[in-house]
Amino acid sequence: MKRTLPHLRVDFTKDCNFRCSYCVPGGESCPVVGKSLPVSKFKGILNAAVDSGFKEFKFSGGEPLLRKADFISMVKFLQGRGISKISVTTNGTTLKQDATDLKKLKLCRVRVSLDTIEAKTFAKITGSDCLGNVLAGIEEAVKQSIPLRINAVVTQENYGGIFDLIDYCSERKIDIKLFDLNWFKEQKAGYWDRNFQSLTNITKNLRKISSGERMVYADGGYGIPMKEFDVKGIRVRLKDSLLGTTYSSFCKGCPLLPNGRQHFCQEGLYNLFLTSDGRLKICRHRNDIAVDASAPEAFERIKVYYKKSKFRGKLGG
Numbered sequence: 001m002k003r004t005l006p007h008l009r010v011d012f013t014k015d016c017n018f019r020c021s022y023c024v025p026g027g028e029s030c031p032v033v034g035k036s037l038p039v040s041k042f043k044g045i046l047n048a049a050v051d052s053g054f055k056e057f058k059f060s061g062g063e064p065l066l067r068k069a070d071f072i073s074m075v076k077f078l079q080g081r082g083i084s085k086i087s088v089t090t091n092g093t094t095l096k097q098d099a100t101d102l103k104k105l106k107l108c109r110v111r112v113s114l115d116t117i118e119a120k121t122f123a124k125i126t127g128s129d130c131l132g133n134v135l136a137g138i139e140e141a142v143k144q145s146i147p148l149r150i151n152a153v154v155t156q157e158n159y160g161g162i163f164d165l166i167d168y169c170s171e172r173k174i175d176i177k178l179f180d181l182n183w184f185k186e187q188k189a190g191y192w193d194r195n196f197q198s199l200t201n202i203t204k205n206l207r208k209i210s211s212g213e214r215m216v217y218a219d220g221g222y223g224i225p226m227k228e229f230d231v232k233g234i235r236v237r238l239k240d241s242l243l244g245t246t247y248s249s250f251c252k253g254c255p256l257l258p259n260g261r262q263h264f265c266q267e268g269l270y271n272l273f274l275t276s277d278g279r280l281k282i283c284r285h286r287n288d289i290a291v292d293a294s295a296p297e298a299f300e301r302i303k304v305y306y307k308k309s310k311f312r313g314k315l316g317g
Contacts, residue, residue: 006220006306007056007085008049009271012042012070016063018091019127022153022195024186034277039070041278043077045293049274050078052299056085056219062276065094068101075105089113089151093130095137103144111177112138113151116158117168125157142172150176154202155195162202170232177226177237178202182266184284199240203227206236222246222309223270241266248282249308256285269309272302282306 013036016023037045046057057078064071065088075086087109088102095102095112102110114134116122122131141148150169154162162178169176180199183192207213212230216237217223224245228237245268251257256265265285273281279290280298282305291298 004220005054005303006218006222006270006272007058008054008274009058009060010042010046010074010274011060011062012036012074012274012276013062013064013067014276015066016061016091017066017093017128018063021125021127021157021191022155022181022187024184036276037278039073041294042070042074042274045274045278046074046078047081048293049299050081050083052303054272054299055083057083057087058271059086059088061089063091063093064088065090065098068094068098072101072105075107084108087111091126092134092137093128096133096140099137099140099144099146102141103146107147109147109149110141111149111151112141113153114138114165115152115155116161117165118158118161121158121161125155138172138174142174148174150174151179152176153179153181154197154199155181156197157195159197163205166231166234166236170234173233175235175237177239179239180241180266182241182284183264198242199238200242203238203240206231206238210236218270220306222306223267246270246309248305248310250282250289250305254286269306272306 059071059074071088078086085108087107089111090113092112092114112134115125117131117135119131123129138148150165152162152165166176178199181192181196206229210229210231214228216226216228224239224241225243226237226239228235245266247257247268251268254265258264267284269282273284274293275281278293280293280302281290282302283289291301
């Protein structure tokens with residue numbers, strides 16, 4: 001498929017009101033090494049990204065709605081530059097009270113991270129006893145016709161309830177995306193080994209009840225190719241790292257290339273991350289190839305890595 005630029009994931013805050021067992025300090029673009037930038041600095045970087053050809057922006061964190069005013073300001077700035085493909089990923093704890101503001105922004109999607117609808121499992125995973133708040137927020141968003149998707153990380157902790165979660169989504173006509181567990185060195189020792197759960201059986205069972213199946217790709221054609229099933233009126237997408245991913249020239253010699261290793265880089269070249277401390281990262285695991293996002297031609301320098309990428313058929317292949 002033709003390769004284009006990936007989306008820019010803007011992880012503009014490392015703060016979060018959850019302590020999810022599989023997450024790491026600093027969130028999506030860990031590790032964060034400096035203080036979070038003010039919104040004025042972020043706008044300058046976003047302006048440069050638009051000038052460099054980036055057309056899709058996804059806000060995450062941390063929990064982005066903890067800095068709702070800054071988030072809204074940046075969204076409106078991008079919209080003023082003609083960008084319409086803007087989305088946000090939230091844990092949903094403030095979604096009920098924020099739904100009206102999000103509706104006004106006309107985002108292309110709001111993604112809610114929800115791994116289970118079982119209260120005890122939710123509290124165990126997130127470290128927070130607020131499942132009711134999240135579900136109430138989802139109901140309000142559905143009521144206001146906000147385009148939603150549920151994101152769920154599948155682990156040993158919630159594996160038994162995944163089809164209950166799919167049914168919950170189906171009843172509300174909300175698409176869902178399932179992820180297998182990513183390994184990070186910052187996780188507690190042995191966590192990945194104890195909790196990784198293959199998506200193979202889920203895939204087999206979805207195929208039995210699906211009315212349609214296809215392969216889909218991330219923006220730009222990078223990352224892991226994903227299977228998508230039509231199930232009970234919704235789309236169920238699986239990001240299964242066992243299918244292989246895209247690697248770039250900078251990956252050569254990296255100790256986290258698969259090659260039979262127990263712990264490895266599962267995502268390879270995927271999103272471009274803008275961290276809360278103002279760095280561009282093409283790899284979640286390595287800080288040595290991060291670029292100061294405010295440096296001249298920063299985005300042009302990053303593009304080179306995406307031009308020199310290839311798909312690896314399967315892990316260890």
